[in-house]
Amino acid sequence: MGASQRKIRQAPRKEIVPLTLDAFSSMESLEKIAKYGEIIEASASGILINFKREDFIKKELRSNLNLDALVGHKVFFTIHEMDLEISGTVARTKFLGKKGFQVAVDYSTDAPEYWRECLIDLLPNS
Template identity: 55%
Template sequence: MGSTNTNKRVAPRKEVSPIHVSYLTSLDDFAKIAKDCEIVEASSTGLLLLITREDLIPSALRKNLNLDCLIGDRVFMHLEEMNLEVSGVITRTQLLGKKGFYVAVDYSDEAPQYWRECLMDLLPTPGELD
């Protein structure tokens, strides 16, 4: 029987050809968090960003081994190739060693479901743009 978990992932993930995000900015104080990061995985509820340490803008974040202080922050990002701005909430972060960090952004409360599903259809899969 297990307990009901309301935070279960229901949308299938899609590995995407890296989509350039020119900036990730806080909606609370409009401070830029990161620049030149990439979306590496997506679903109709969230985006997974790969951020290198060098692309983190606040020096306090660059020196840190975890970015958990960002969890719960409302952010927006600019998807360069699509000339599109997407906003959401940072739900988790993960250190990847020298590669940098994964930062997951849930955007399900910020956009209607049909729009999110259309975005998923438009995001290229690896090799699709080669």
């Protein structure tokens, strides 16, 4: 992918105290994709989530080394500590070996900019 094809980061990242997800689900089918996850970074445009292989519900996702099938899917999840539901689109995924996977969710089109900036201010720093 060339530099002209890459999406330029819209907002600086903030490393946060890991927050847990109650569930990670598809917006289209309302099917639960993962039962647990951990938010490790956030910005006013996206959230980075770590998943362990055993967190995924479907066997196909647990047994695969690649989660690219999720890219472009509309998803929603609840941040447990804040009792806050967020929706967005899976922007990219990354296999981390034995540590599991990272999934980046872009939520910039689903929430106003001022709300997203307030959310980032409220998330605890690491």
